[in-house]
Amino acid sequence: MRWPAKRITESSKKSFGMYEKAMPLMARGVDLIHLEVGRPNFDTPQHIKEATKKALDDGIVHYGDFRGELKFRQALAAKLNHSNGIGVDSDEVLVVNGLTHGVYTACMAGLNPGDEAILLEPYYPQHVNKIELAGARVVAVPLDKERGFRIDAAAIERAVTPNTRMIVLVNPANPTGRVFSRTELEQLAAVAIEHDLLVLSDEVYEQIVFDDNRHISIASLPGMRQRTITMFAFTKAYAMDGWRMGYIAAPRDFMPALLKITMNDVAHVNVFIQEGGYAAVTQSQDCIAAMVAEDQRRRDLAVRRLNAMPLVRCAVPEGSIYTFPDISATGQNSADIADEILQRCRVVVETSTFYGANSTDNLRICFGAEPYERIEEAMNRLEQYFIDKASA
Numbered sequence: 001m002r003w004p005a006k007r008i009t010e011s012s013k014k015s016f017g018m019y020e021k022a023m024p025l026m027a028r029g030v031d032l033i034h035l036e037v038g039r040p041n042f043d044t045p046q047h048i049k050e051a052t053k054k055a056l057d058d059g060i061v062h063y064g065d066f067r068g069e070l071k072f073r074q075a076l077a078a079k080l081n082h083s084n085g086i087g088v089d090s091d092e093v094l095v096v097n098g099l100t101h102g103v104y105t106a107c108m109a110g111l112n113p114g115d116e117a118i119l120l121e122p123y124y125p126q127h128v129n130k131i132e133l134a135g136a137r138v139v140a141v142p143l144d145k146e147r148g149f150r151i152d153a154a155a156i157e158r159a160v161t162p163n164t165r166m167i168v169l170v171n172p173a174n175p176t177g178r179v180f181s182r183t184e185l186e187q188l189a190a191v192a193i194e195h196d197l198l199v200l201s202d203e204v205y206e207q208i209v210f211d212d213n214r215h216i217s218i219a220s221l222p223g224m225r226q227r228t229i230t231m232f233a234f235t236k237a238y239a240m241d242g243w244r245m246g247y248i249a250a251p252r253d254f255m256p257a258l259l260k261i262t263m264n265d266v267a268h269v270n271v272f273i274q275e276g277g278y279a280a281v282t283q284s285q286d287c288i289a290a291m292v293a294e295d296q297r298r299r300d301l302a303v304r305r306l307n308a309m310p311l312v313r314c315a316v317p318e319g320s321i322y323t324f325p326d327i328s329a330t331g332q333n334s335a336d337i338a339d340e341i342l343q344r345c346r347v348v349v350e351t352s353t354f355y356g357a358n359s360t361d362n363l364r365i366c367f368g369a370e371p372y373e374r375i376e377e378a379m380n381r382l383e384q385y386f387i388d389k390a391s392a
């Protein structure tokens with residue numbers, strides 16, 4: 001029987017990147033250093049676990065509010081107001097199963113078949129699938145590579161057609177590690193307002209910001225709150241990737257459409273993990289500071305070591321858990337380099353082509369996924385690889 005493979009295109013098929021290539025080696029028991037998957041290398045803080053265990057013991061096990069528990073949404077609305085400058089109340093917050101589910105919900109609710117959604121390349125590839133499942137088309141617009149992957153508002157404006165409905169922003173950015181400045185966000189906002197476009201803002205790395213950089217939510221800029229759907233998750237900052245919990249902040253008018261999707265695909269998020277989320281947002285945030293400090297130590301190690309290698313140039317990431325070193329001096333496509341590194345070094349790094357077909361010059365290296373010592377070992381192996389390549 002012919003399987004009705006709905007809206008599966010070439011771009012939606014390649015969902016697992018270098019991890020997929022590493023799988024046969026993993027199955028043979030080869031010890032690989034994984035710098036490709038963006039999984040936090042910390043345990044979930046104890047007070048969050050305790051609150052969740054207590055919720056189970058207290059019998060919080062039954063159906064809940066479809067939008068998320070009221071006290072949780074109220075706490076999230078307070079956080080959105082004071083930390084993000086997004087003036088929402090609890091009715092404009094929707095609890096979802098992680099940022100993945102948030103983006104799926106927003107795409108299904110916000111895009112019609114035939115619409116176009118602009119992604120800034122290099123982009124987070126999992127967003128492609130959701131846009132295509134909604135029947136819309138991805139239009140990739142390059143970030144300004146020569147200026148450190150800045151937002152290029154003029155290029156975005158040139159890509160706008162009568163079918164354009166949405167611009168997808170990831171800030172702090174994956175894979176580049178940029179934290180977009182107020183000026184860049186204002187320029188993007190001006191295009192969105194001028195052409196009456198929705199902005200879907202993925203802010204999963206909002207708390208992982210280094211040095212004196214500051215994360216700004218685009219929905220806090222004048223004229224943007226009413227056209228922005230902002231996505232957050234507990235995934236990265238609280239090391240809760242397996243819990244599957246996040247939230248959407250959106251204008252009141254969008255809520256019925258968003259809720260129509262979530263009520264039908266998951267009904268609502270697991271009630272007792274929401275108690276863990278409530279503890280996360282209402283109790284001390286010191287746990288985040290401790291994890292970010294360790295991420296920064298690993299970032300500094302990776303950047304220092306990469307920049308000392310021949311054929312490699314590495315900008316300092318301002319946020320996220322990724323470096324995006326330029327390896328164009330090798331004269332080879334990044335996909336070939338990532339393959340060679342896997343085979344020769346037993347280190348898994350991601351090729352930049354995973355983040356858009358035109359991005360051939362970089363590797364994405366996650367410094368947040370392995371302990372410091374393993375990153376050091378990976379850097380030793382990469383150094384030898386690039387020394388050999390330079391002298392070949």
Ligand SMILES: Cc1ncc(COP(=O)(O)O)c(C=O)c1O
Nearest residue numbers: 038098099100124174204233235
């Ligand atoms: C930019 C970006 N968005 C979304 C996600 C997925 O987040 P979640 O696990 O909360 O679904 C990731 C995970 O790596 C990411 O990097």
